[in-house]
Amino acid sequence: MNETGLSGEEIRSFLEASKGQDLKYERVLSSMCTYPHRVAVEAHMGFIESNMGDFGLFKGTYDLEKQVIGSLGQLLHLPNASGYMTTGGTESNIQAIRSMRNLSTPGAWCERPNIVVPDSAHFSFDKVSDILDIELRKASLDANLKVSVKSVEALIDKNTIGLVAIAGSTEFGQVDPIERLSEIALHNDIFLHVDAAFGGFVLPFIDDIHEFDFKLAGVSSIAIDPHKMGLSTIPSGVLLFRDSEQLEGLKADTPYLTVSTQYTLTGTRSGASVAATWAIINYLGKEGYRKTVSGCMELTFYLLQELERIGVYPWIEPVMNVVALKVPEPDLVRSRLAKEFNWQVSITQNPHCLRLVIMPHVTAGMIDSFVRDLNEVLMSLNVPI
Known part of the structure:
Protein backbone atom coordinates (compact mmCIF):
# COMPACT_ATOMS: atom_id res chain seq x y z
CA MET A 1 0.00 0.00 0.00
CA ASN A 2 1.36 3.40 -1.00
CA GLU A 3 1.74 6.21 1.52
CA THR A 4 -0.48 8.42 -0.61
CA GLY A 5 -3.33 7.31 -2.82
CA LEU A 6 -3.48 7.31 -6.60
CA SER A 7 -5.64 9.75 -8.48
CA GLY A 8 -9.03 8.74 -9.82
CA GLU A 9 -7.64 8.90 -13.36
CA GLU A 10 -4.73 6.60 -12.43
CA ILE A 11 -7.11 4.13 -10.81
CA ARG A 12 -9.37 4.07 -13.88
CA SER A 13 -6.41 3.64 -16.20
CA PHE A 14 -4.97 0.75 -14.17
CA LEU A 15 -8.35 -1.00 -13.96
CA GLU A 16 -8.96 -0.60 -17.69
CA ALA A 17 -5.56 -2.17 -18.41
CA SER A 18 -6.36 -5.07 -16.07
CA LYS A 19 -9.79 -5.54 -17.62
CA GLY A 20 -8.15 -5.58 -21.04
CA GLN A 21 -6.24 -8.72 -20.07
CA ASP A 22 -9.48 -10.62 -19.34
CA LEU A 23 -10.73 -12.90 -22.10
CA LYS A 24 -13.97 -11.58 -23.61
CA TYR A 25 -16.96 -13.93 -23.56
CA GLU A 26 -17.07 -13.62 -27.36
CA ARG A 27 -14.14 -16.08 -27.43
CA VAL A 28 -15.40 -18.25 -24.57
CA LEU A 29 -17.16 -21.55 -25.31
CA SER A 30 -16.29 -23.28 -22.05
CA SER A 31 -18.04 -21.29 -19.32
CA MET A 32 -21.42 -21.90 -17.71
CA CYS A 33 -21.56 -18.19 -16.91
CA THR A 34 -22.23 -15.31 -19.30
CA TYR A 35 -22.78 -11.56 -19.37
CA PRO A 36 -25.45 -10.69 -16.80
CA HIS A 37 -28.55 -9.01 -18.15
CA ARG A 38 -28.51 -5.17 -18.00
CA VAL A 39 -31.57 -5.22 -15.72
CA ALA A 40 -29.69 -7.41 -13.25
CA VAL A 41 -26.62 -5.16 -13.40
CA GLU A 42 -28.67 -2.03 -12.71
CA ALA A 43 -30.37 -3.66 -9.73
CA HIS A 44 -27.03 -4.98 -8.42
CA MET A 45 -25.47 -1.50 -8.43
CA GLY A 46 -28.38 -0.09 -6.43
CA PHE A 47 -27.86 -2.50 -3.54
CA ILE A 48 -24.06 -2.81 -3.25
CA GLU A 49 -24.04 -1.76 0.42
CA SER A 50 -26.71 -4.24 1.53
CA ASN A 51 -25.32 -6.96 3.81
CA MET A 52 -27.61 -9.95 4.12
CA GLY A 53 -25.45 -11.32 6.92
CA ASP A 54 -27.35 -8.92 9.19
CA PHE A 55 -30.61 -8.69 7.29
CA GLY A 56 -32.38 -6.98 10.17
CA LEU A 57 -30.69 -3.81 8.90
CA PHE A 58 -31.85 -4.40 5.34
CA LYS A 59 -35.43 -5.57 5.65
CA GLY A 60 -36.39 -4.53 2.14
CA THR A 61 -33.56 -6.57 0.62
CA TYR A 62 -34.45 -9.51 2.86
CA ASP A 63 -38.01 -9.34 1.56
CA LEU A 64 -36.63 -9.56 -1.99
CA GLU A 65 -34.70 -12.70 -1.01
CA LYS A 66 -37.86 -14.30 0.37
CA GLN A 67 -39.63 -13.50 -2.89
CA VAL A 68 -36.79 -15.09 -4.89
CA ILE A 69 -37.06 -18.26 -2.80
CA GLY A 70 -40.82 -18.33 -3.36
CA SER A 71 -40.53 -17.75 -7.11
CA LEU A 72 -37.91 -20.43 -7.65
CA GLY A 73 -39.73 -22.80 -5.33
CA GLN A 74 -42.82 -22.32 -7.50
CA LEU A 75 -40.76 -22.94 -10.65
CA LEU A 76 -39.51 -26.20 -9.12
CA HIS A 77 -42.98 -27.29 -7.90
CA LEU A 78 -42.75 -26.30 -4.22
CA PRO A 79 -44.02 -22.74 -3.65
CA ASN A 80 -43.47 -22.99 0.12
CA ALA A 81 -39.85 -24.15 -0.15
CA SER A 82 -37.37 -23.01 2.50
CA GLY A 83 -33.89 -21.78 1.67
CA TYR A 84 -31.63 -18.83 1.04
CA MET A 85 -29.39 -17.24 -1.58
CA THR A 86 -25.83 -18.59 -1.65
CA THR A 87 -22.70 -17.68 -3.57
CA GLY A 88 -23.36 -20.50 -6.03
CA GLY A 89 -23.54 -24.24 -6.51
CA THR A 90 -20.49 -25.10 -4.41
CA GLU A 91 -21.84 -23.40 -1.28
CA SER A 92 -25.32 -24.81 -1.94
CA ASN A 93 -23.95 -28.35 -2.24
CA ILE A 94 -21.88 -28.01 0.92
CA GLN A 95 -24.85 -26.73 2.90
CA ALA A 96 -27.24 -29.35 1.57
CA ILE A 97 -24.94 -32.17 2.67
CA ARG A 98 -24.20 -30.42 5.97
CA SER A 99 -27.93 -30.33 6.67
CA MET A 100 -28.18 -34.05 5.84
CA ARG A 101 -25.41 -34.83 8.30
CA ASN A 102 -26.79 -32.63 11.06
CA LEU A 103 -30.29 -34.09 10.79
CA SER A 104 -29.24 -37.73 10.48
CA THR A 105 -29.38 -39.57 13.79
CA PRO A 106 -25.77 -40.44 14.74
CA GLY A 107 -26.89 -43.83 15.97
CA ALA A 108 -28.21 -44.61 12.49
CA TRP A 109 -24.67 -44.83 11.17
CA CYS A 110 -22.18 -46.79 13.20
CA GLU A 111 -19.03 -45.51 11.55
CA ARG A 112 -18.22 -42.62 9.21
CA PRO A 113 -21.33 -41.34 7.37
CA ASN A 114 -21.30 -41.52 3.58
CA ILE A 115 -23.15 -40.07 0.61
CA VAL A 116 -23.50 -41.65 -2.82
CA VAL A 117 -22.88 -39.33 -5.77
CA PRO A 118 -22.58 -39.93 -9.53
CA ASP A 119 -19.09 -40.19 -10.97
CA SER A 120 -20.12 -37.14 -13.01
CA ALA A 121 -20.73 -35.04 -9.88
CA HIS A 122 -19.14 -31.59 -9.66
CA PHE A 123 -15.80 -31.36 -7.83
CA SER A 124 -17.53 -29.37 -5.09
CA PHE A 125 -18.58 -32.72 -3.59
CA ASP A 126 -14.92 -33.60 -3.08
CA LYS A 127 -14.73 -30.39 -1.04
CA VAL A 128 -17.83 -31.51 0.85
CA SER A 129 -16.13 -34.76 1.77
CA ASP A 130 -13.02 -32.97 3.00
CA ILE A 131 -14.79 -30.21 4.93
CA LEU A 132 -17.47 -32.35 6.58
CA ASP A 133 -15.44 -35.57 6.93
CA ILE A 134 -18.06 -37.56 5.02
CA GLU A 135 -17.13 -40.52 2.86
CA LEU A 136 -17.82 -39.87 -0.82
CA ARG A 137 -18.94 -42.94 -2.75
CA LYS A 138 -18.96 -42.44 -6.51
CA ALA A 139 -21.44 -44.49 -8.53
CA SER A 140 -20.53 -45.43 -12.10
CA LEU A 141 -22.25 -44.05 -15.20
CA ASP A 142 -24.19 -45.89 -17.89
CA ALA A 143 -23.57 -45.68 -21.65
CA ASN A 144 -25.55 -42.42 -21.82
CA LEU A 145 -23.39 -40.84 -19.09
CA LYS A 146 -26.20 -40.92 -16.52
CA VAL A 147 -25.60 -42.44 -13.11
CA SER A 148 -26.20 -46.20 -12.97
CA VAL A 149 -29.11 -46.97 -10.65
CA LYS A 150 -27.66 -50.42 -9.94
CA SER A 151 -24.33 -48.89 -8.96
CA VAL A 152 -26.08 -46.45 -6.60
CA GLU A 153 -28.05 -49.24 -4.93
CA ALA A 154 -24.90 -51.34 -4.48
CA LEU A 155 -23.13 -48.50 -2.66
CA ILE A 156 -25.87 -47.79 -0.09
CA ASP A 157 -25.30 -49.25 3.38
CA LYS A 158 -26.23 -48.50 6.99
CA ASN A 159 -23.86 -45.50 7.05
CA THR A 160 -25.42 -43.80 4.01
CA ILE A 161 -27.15 -40.54 4.93
CA GLY A 162 -28.05 -39.34 1.44
CA LEU A 163 -27.84 -39.47 -2.34
CA VAL A 164 -26.91 -36.82 -4.90
CA ALA A 165 -28.32 -36.54 -8.42
CA ILE A 166 -27.25 -34.19 -11.20
CA ALA A 167 -29.68 -32.24 -13.39
CA GLY A 168 -27.33 -30.89 -16.03
CA SER A 169 -23.89 -32.37 -15.41
CA THR A 170 -20.98 -29.95 -15.77
CA GLU A 171 -19.15 -31.97 -18.40
CA PHE A 172 -21.99 -33.40 -20.51
CA GLY A 173 -25.20 -31.58 -19.55
CA GLN A 174 -26.80 -34.94 -18.81
CA VAL A 175 -29.70 -35.55 -16.41
CA ASP A 176 -29.60 -38.51 -14.03
CA PRO A 177 -32.62 -40.85 -13.62
CA ILE A 178 -33.84 -38.76 -10.70
CA GLU A 179 -37.29 -40.34 -10.63
CA ARG A 180 -35.69 -43.71 -9.82
CA LEU A 181 -33.27 -42.14 -7.34
CA SER A 182 -36.23 -40.50 -5.59
CA GLU A 183 -37.82 -43.92 -5.11
CA ILE A 184 -34.55 -45.32 -3.75
CA ALA A 185 -34.20 -42.42 -1.30
CA LEU A 186 -37.74 -42.91 -0.03
CA HIS A 187 -37.28 -46.66 0.28
CA ASN A 188 -34.10 -46.21 2.33
CA ASP A 189 -35.41 -43.21 4.30
CA ILE A 190 -32.46 -41.02 3.30
CA PHE A 191 -32.08 -37.57 1.76
CA LEU A 192 -31.76 -36.83 -1.97
CA HIS A 193 -30.05 -33.61 -3.06
CA VAL A 194 -30.32 -32.51 -6.69
CA ASP A 195 -27.51 -30.40 -8.10
CA ALA A 196 -29.35 -28.37 -10.73
CA ALA A 197 -26.94 -25.44 -10.58
CA PHE A 205 -37.99 -24.25 -20.36
CA ILE A 206 -37.31 -26.98 -22.94
CA ASP A 207 -39.82 -29.24 -24.67
CA ASP A 208 -38.35 -32.52 -23.41
CA ILE A 209 -39.78 -33.37 -20.00
CA HIS A 210 -37.28 -34.35 -17.30
CA GLU A 211 -38.58 -35.15 -13.83
CA PHE A 212 -35.94 -33.67 -11.53
CA ASP A 213 -37.45 -31.33 -8.95
CA PHE A 214 -39.74 -31.25 -5.90
CA LYS A 215 -42.54 -32.86 -7.91
CA LEU A 216 -40.70 -36.06 -6.95
CA ALA A 217 -41.44 -36.90 -3.31
CA GLY A 218 -37.94 -38.15 -2.56
CA VAL A 219 -36.16 -34.92 -3.54
CA SER A 220 -35.22 -33.12 -0.33
CA SER A 221 -33.08 -30.22 -1.61
CA ILE A 222 -32.08 -28.50 -4.86
CA ALA A 223 -29.20 -26.21 -5.85
CA ILE A 224 -29.95 -23.75 -8.67
CA ASP A 225 -27.72 -20.90 -9.88
CA PRO A 226 -29.25 -17.65 -11.15
CA HIS A 227 -25.78 -16.44 -12.21
CA LYS A 228 -25.58 -19.12 -14.91
CA MET A 229 -28.55 -19.46 -17.28
CA GLY A 230 -30.58 -17.24 -14.95
CA LEU A 231 -28.62 -14.19 -16.28
CA SER A 232 -28.11 -12.67 -12.83
CA THR A 233 -24.88 -11.18 -11.50
CA ILE A 234 -22.08 -13.12 -9.82
CA PRO A 235 -22.30 -14.47 -7.13
CA SER A 236 -25.93 -15.63 -7.18
CA GLY A 237 -26.87 -19.14 -6.10
CA VAL A 238 -29.96 -20.53 -4.40
CA LEU A 239 -30.39 -23.52 -2.08
CA LEU A 240 -33.94 -24.79 -1.63
CA PHE A 241 -35.19 -27.30 0.94
CA ARG A 242 -38.44 -29.25 0.92
CA ASP A 243 -38.80 -29.02 4.71
CA SER A 244 -38.04 -26.01 6.92
CA GLU A 245 -36.48 -28.46 9.41
CA GLN A 246 -33.65 -28.96 6.90
CA LEU A 247 -32.87 -25.25 7.03
CA GLU A 248 -33.09 -25.37 10.82
CA GLY A 249 -30.37 -28.01 10.71
CA LEU A 250 -27.96 -25.25 9.68
CA LYS A 251 -28.83 -22.81 12.48
CA ALA A 252 -26.15 -20.85 14.30
CA ASP A 253 -26.73 -18.26 17.03
CA THR A 254 -25.62 -14.68 16.24
CA PRO A 255 -25.99 -12.76 19.51
CA TYR A 256 -24.39 -9.47 18.47
CA LEU A 257 -26.42 -8.90 15.25
CA THR A 258 -29.90 -7.47 14.81
CA VAL A 259 -31.05 -11.03 14.05
CA SER A 260 -30.47 -13.85 16.53
CA THR A 261 -29.89 -16.67 14.03
CA GLN A 262 -28.05 -17.39 10.78
CA TYR A 263 -28.51 -20.42 8.54
CA THR A 264 -25.87 -19.49 5.98
CA LEU A 265 -22.32 -20.72 5.41
CA THR A 266 -20.89 -17.25 4.89
CA GLY A 267 -21.53 -14.45 7.35
CA THR A 268 -21.50 -11.36 5.18
CA ARG A 269 -23.65 -11.89 2.08
CA SER A 270 -24.30 -9.67 -0.92
CA GLY A 271 -27.66 -7.96 -1.02
CA ALA A 272 -26.71 -6.77 -4.49
CA SER A 273 -26.98 -10.26 -5.97
CA VAL A 274 -30.33 -10.69 -4.20
CA ALA A 275 -31.68 -7.56 -5.88
CA TYR A 289 -36.45 -17.58 -19.99
CA ARG A 290 -38.22 -19.82 -22.49
CA LYS A 291 -37.04 -17.51 -25.27
CA THR A 292 -33.47 -17.41 -23.92
CA VAL A 293 -33.20 -21.17 -23.57
CA SER A 294 -34.82 -21.73 -26.96
CA GLY A 295 -32.23 -19.46 -28.55
CA CYS A 296 -29.38 -21.37 -26.94
CA MET A 297 -30.82 -24.72 -28.01
CA GLU A 298 -31.32 -23.52 -31.59
CA LEU A 299 -27.66 -22.48 -31.70
CA THR A 300 -26.63 -25.80 -30.15
CA PHE A 301 -28.30 -27.71 -32.98
CA TYR A 302 -26.91 -25.25 -35.53
CA LEU A 303 -23.45 -26.01 -34.13
CA LEU A 304 -24.02 -29.75 -34.58
CA GLN A 305 -25.19 -29.17 -38.14
CA GLU A 306 -22.07 -27.18 -39.02
CA LEU A 307 -19.75 -29.64 -37.26
CA GLU A 308 -21.23 -32.50 -39.26
CA ARG A 309 -20.01 -30.74 -42.42
CA ILE A 310 -16.42 -31.21 -41.22
CA GLY A 311 -16.97 -34.73 -39.90
CA VAL A 312 -17.14 -33.93 -36.19
CA TYR A 313 -19.90 -35.49 -34.07
CA PRO A 314 -21.06 -35.34 -30.43
CA TRP A 315 -20.41 -38.17 -27.98
CA ILE A 316 -24.09 -38.07 -27.01
CA GLU A 317 -26.96 -36.07 -28.41
CA PRO A 318 -27.15 -32.91 -26.27
CA VAL A 319 -29.89 -32.80 -23.66
CA MET A 320 -29.31 -29.10 -23.14
CA ASN A 321 -26.83 -26.48 -24.37
CA VAL A 322 -23.71 -28.48 -23.46
CA VAL A 323 -21.89 -30.40 -26.21
CA ALA A 324 -19.09 -32.99 -25.91
CA LEU A 325 -17.32 -33.62 -29.22
CA LYS A 326 -15.38 -36.64 -30.42
CA VAL A 327 -12.09 -35.31 -31.81
CA PRO A 328 -8.61 -36.85 -32.02
CA GLU A 329 -6.11 -35.67 -29.40
CA PRO A 330 -8.56 -33.32 -27.63
CA ASP A 331 -5.91 -31.81 -25.34
CA LEU A 332 -3.77 -30.81 -28.31
CA VAL A 333 -6.79 -29.49 -30.18
CA ARG A 334 -7.79 -27.40 -27.19
CA SER A 335 -4.28 -26.00 -26.84
CA ARG A 336 -4.04 -25.12 -30.53
CA LEU A 337 -7.45 -23.43 -30.53
CA ALA A 338 -6.32 -21.27 -27.61
CA LYS A 339 -2.84 -20.38 -28.88
CA GLU A 340 -3.67 -19.86 -32.55
CA PHE A 341 -7.23 -18.53 -32.44
CA ASN A 342 -7.78 -17.40 -28.83
CA TRP A 343 -10.77 -19.76 -28.34
CA GLN A 344 -11.43 -21.01 -24.81
CA VAL A 345 -12.93 -24.50 -24.79
CA SER A 346 -12.62 -27.26 -22.20
CA ILE A 347 -12.01 -30.99 -21.93
CA THR A 348 -14.08 -33.76 -20.39
CA GLN A 349 -12.28 -36.53 -18.55
CA ASN A 350 -14.14 -39.78 -19.18
CA PRO A 351 -14.77 -40.08 -22.06
CA HIS A 352 -12.10 -37.64 -23.22
CA CYS A 353 -13.86 -35.06 -25.40
CA LEU A 354 -13.81 -31.42 -26.43
CA ARG A 355 -16.53 -29.61 -24.44
CA LEU A 356 -18.53 -26.54 -25.49
CA VAL A 357 -21.29 -24.64 -23.67
CA ILE A 358 -23.61 -22.57 -25.85
CA MET A 359 -24.51 -19.68 -23.54
CA PRO A 360 -26.62 -16.57 -24.35
CA HIS A 361 -23.53 -14.62 -25.45
CA VAL A 362 -22.87 -17.11 -28.27
CA THR A 363 -24.00 -16.11 -31.78
CA ALA A 364 -24.28 -17.90 -35.11
CA GLY A 365 -21.30 -15.84 -36.29
CA MET A 366 -19.22 -17.12 -33.35
CA ILE A 367 -20.16 -20.68 -34.23
CA ASP A 368 -19.25 -20.20 -37.91
CA SER A 369 -15.87 -18.76 -36.93
CA PHE A 370 -15.19 -21.50 -34.38
CA VAL A 371 -16.05 -24.32 -36.79
CA ARG A 372 -13.69 -22.86 -39.43
CA ASP A 373 -10.87 -22.61 -36.89
CA LEU A 374 -11.53 -26.09 -35.51
CA ASN A 375 -11.47 -27.52 -39.04
CA GLU A 376 -8.13 -25.82 -39.71
CA VAL A 377 -6.66 -27.30 -36.53
CA LEU A 378 -7.97 -30.80 -37.31
CA MET A 379 -6.73 -30.65 -40.93
CA SER A 380 -3.25 -29.67 -39.76
CA LEU A 381 -3.11 -32.66 -37.40
CA ASN A 382 -3.50 -35.02 -40.36
CA VAL A 383 -5.16 -37.59 -38.10
CA PRO A 384 -8.37 -39.43 -39.04
CA ILE A 385 -11.37 -37.98 -37.20
Missing part, protein backbone atom coordinates in the same frame (compact mmCIF):
# COMPACT_ATOMS: atom_id res chain seq x y z
CA PHE A 198 -26.90 -25.32 -14.38
CA GLY A 199 -29.97 -27.27 -15.43
CA GLY A 200 -32.37 -25.56 -13.05
CA PHE A 201 -32.77 -22.60 -15.40
CA VAL A 202 -32.80 -24.80 -18.53
CA LEU A 203 -34.90 -27.93 -17.95
CA PRO A 204 -38.17 -26.14 -17.04
CA ALA A 276 -30.17 -8.53 -9.23
CA THR A 277 -31.79 -11.97 -9.10
CA TRP A 278 -35.18 -10.60 -8.04
CA ALA A 279 -35.03 -8.05 -10.85
CA ILE A 280 -34.12 -10.44 -13.66
CA ILE A 281 -36.53 -13.26 -12.80
CA ASN A 282 -39.36 -10.75 -12.56
CA TYR A 283 -38.29 -8.90 -15.71
CA LEU A 284 -37.96 -12.00 -17.89
CA GLY A 285 -40.60 -14.25 -16.36
CA LYS A 286 -41.12 -17.74 -17.72
CA GLU A 287 -41.72 -16.39 -21.22
CA GLY A 288 -38.39 -14.57 -21.27
